[in-house]
Amino acid sequence: MQAYFDIENLSSFTKSSAKAQFDDCNRMLRGHFDLKFNFTKKDLEEKAKENPAILSWLTTMTQGFKGSISYSQGEPFPSRPLKSNTHKGFDLEQLMSIYLINDPRIAKIKENGCIMYAPIGEEVEVLSSLFKDSDYQFQKSFELRKMTGWSDLDGLITPTSDIIIADQYCLSDPNVYENNIYTLLSVLCQKVNNVMTNIIIFTQPSNYDRVNKYTFEPDWANIRAAIKRKVKSTTGMEPKVTFVLASDMGEHDRTVFTNYQYLVPGDTINLFDSQWRVISHGRHLGVYSLAHRDHLQAMRNFIADMQAIIDKIKTRNPEQIKYDKESLFLNF
Secondary structure (H helix, E strand, C coil): EEEECCHHHHHHHHHCCCCCCHHHHHHHHHCCCCEHHHHHCCHHHHHHCEEEEEEEEEEECCCCCCEEEEECCCCCCCCCCCCCCCHHHCCCCCCCCCCECCCCCHHHHHHHCEECCCCCCCCHHHHHCCCCCCCCEEEEEEHHHHHCHHHHHHCCCCCCCCCEEEEECCCCCCHHHHHHHHHHHHCCCCCCCCCCCCCEEEEEECEEECCCCEECCCCCCHHHHHHHHHHHHHHCCCCEEEEECCCCCCCCCCCECCEEEEECCCCCCCCCCCCCECCCEEEEEEEECCCCHHHHHHHHHHHHHHHHHHHHHHHHHHHHEECCCCCCCCCC
């Protein structure tokens, strides 16, 4: 993962050593991040005259550092002033990056909930939100039989511009849509505020009703309308919704991706019945932070595989891609 620092934020961060998770944040940056400095080495030397902690921090950081460090050669990134749609020009890596930057509109842009931004003084808090536990953990496992609902994830939700679901069976039973895919999407969007979210669902084109013994095609229009209503009730704005109908998704048949984390349910995201009783045959739900190098690489591979599915369908059965066809991670 990449972390972009303005000089004012780096100075603020190095003065935060008294905060409880400062050391863990440094450990994470050293082991899993590439650092992108929006300033020159000369700027750094000048700032160090008023805050010598910067140079000592940099010396410590480079010991055992596994990533790369780059300095600005021109305009800072992202370009200033920030706009509410600045992230729409980001590439894949930038959409999964964290921005510790100084801008007059940073507080407002952060509230949009699409991208992780850290204003001056909030660097440790924003960086540590990438952990999935208080003890330097990049994943959390939920025992399904003990879950009471998708609200169990509330403390783990991070900003997102896109939600990509790959689950062949997520629309196999209309009776459980409300307590599963609709509610899950609402929970995953809870950081988003009056900004459009892109929702892409990879699933099979038809399902078999085992009770009544017949094959049916989900009511795509009705499902799309329900998702739009549910997400708008959380974010204040209707999302863009796309269905990609694929009978074979390879190994990626049960994954829920957002910009900074992903979920792997036991066998499908249909965990609950209409009474919130667990019906999944799986044992655990895993939540994985993209701040860990291995998790990030897994999702790079996932995005590439989902793009390959789209490209194949566009060539052979373009009608199997339905509705809005918008994503910042995938090309339709």
